[in-house]
Amino acid sequence: MRRVRAALALLRTVLVCAALLLLASCGWGGTGGDGDGHAPGAPAGVTAAAGSATSVHVMWDAVTASPSIRTYEVYRGTTKVKEVSASEHMVDVIRLRPATMYSFTVRARDTDGRLGPPSREVRARTPVAVADDHSAPTRPRTPQGRVIGSRAVQLSWGGSKDDRGVVSYDIYQGGAKIHSVGGAQTATVVTGLRPSTRYSFTVRARDAADNLSPASTAVPLTTAPGSDDGRGTAPTDFRATTHRGKDGAYYIDLSWVPPRTDGVVTEYQVQLDGQPATSLVWGGTAPRDHATYSFYTGREAGVGHRVRLRARLPDGTWGGFSAERTVTTGETTP
Known part of the structure; x- marks a missing residue:
């Protein structure tokens, strides 16, 4: 009789666990969502x-x-x-x-x-506060801009003057402040825009006492249609070579200059022979001026490959692809 009771208790436990697993798989009584139970990842490029x-x-x-x-x-x-x-x-x-x-x-x-x-x-x-500073910086001079794709523009301006020094420049889209850069910087790239859309940008200088300059003259720009190739946001000076490793396998070595953005580019996608091959994600300090990467391509010599890459921009969208390079394993690439 004890064995029967123990068996029944075990059966009840199994049925309860199965019911709980069914509820969890259906997303009932849990955290909801897509059922994977995974929280979003940590923001990069901070x-x-x-x-x-x-x-x-x-x-x-x-x-x-x-x-x-x-x-x-x-x-x-x-x-x-x-x-x-x-x-x-x-x-x-x-x-x-x-x-x-x-x-x-x-x-x-x-x-x-x-x-x-x-x-x-x-x-x-934060810099040292300046007592009794009521003088605002001068208006930023001769602002200019150019469209670099359907979702990005580049702005530049002449530096402002201030009796105590300019700490930062604020960039406005219409009447809304959309970004800020350091006082030594007189150019910026604005991403995350909509294709075929007219925008108006102005710049204002700020000093340590929070005195704000008058707005610069407006820079009107219209982004390109959405069908453009994003060339303005593509990595530049892209190069590809091959080498044979100590293990006897062949590798493709890439080097490039990251696209100029206001944020930090931490992720790239490498395309090999027209198909996505791998993704690169920098967990530490991502390169700003020059980046390199090497990846395995096999053990056979004389195999030709086409390779290019693109960056995920700080606004979460993909930039344009770099120029495409052709390499052959076992051959010296000029």
Whole structure:
């Protein structure tokens, strides 16, 4: 009789566990979403730069996830200081202390409410406050712009003057501030725009006391149609060679200059013979001026390959492909 009761108890346990597994697989009683139970990844390309003696501008690359991202949360140390929608990937953290070092991280939350891990920590020091500074910088001079695709434009301007020094420049699209760069920078690339759309950009200078200059003259630009090849956002100076490794296998060696963007490009896609071959994701500090990568292609000599690559831009979209190069294993590439 004891054996019968034990068997019945075991059967009940098995049935309960099976029911719980069925509920979980259907997405009932759990965290919801697509059923994979995975939170979004940590934002990459996070940077921080002082905007004034009391503010810091924080930027990051858009996170691509399924389900999609709903919001980003920005933390100063362990304190959440900002929450913005998924369409934004930059914020100004204000009401800070002058001459102080701050650390920031960013986390993504998806449409199912799952909060991803924090990004790598970045730091920025606010400059010393200047007492009784009521003089704003001069207006940025002779702003210019050019369209570099259906979703990006490049802006440049002449530097402003200030009796205490310019700390940052703010870029406006219409009446909305969309970005900020350091006071030593007089050019920027704006991505995440819509194809065949007319925009108007202005620039304003800011000093350490938060005095804001008058707006520059407007730069009207119309992005290219959506069918363009994105050449303006493609990696440049792309080169490909081959070598034979110590293991006797052949490898393709790539080098390129990353596309110029305001954020940090942390991900690339390599296309081999017309098909995606591999993705590169920098987990640490991504290269800004020159990048290299090598990958395995087999053990047979005399095999020709076509190779090119493209970058995922900070707004989460793919940029244009680089020029395509042809290499042959076992041959010296000029």
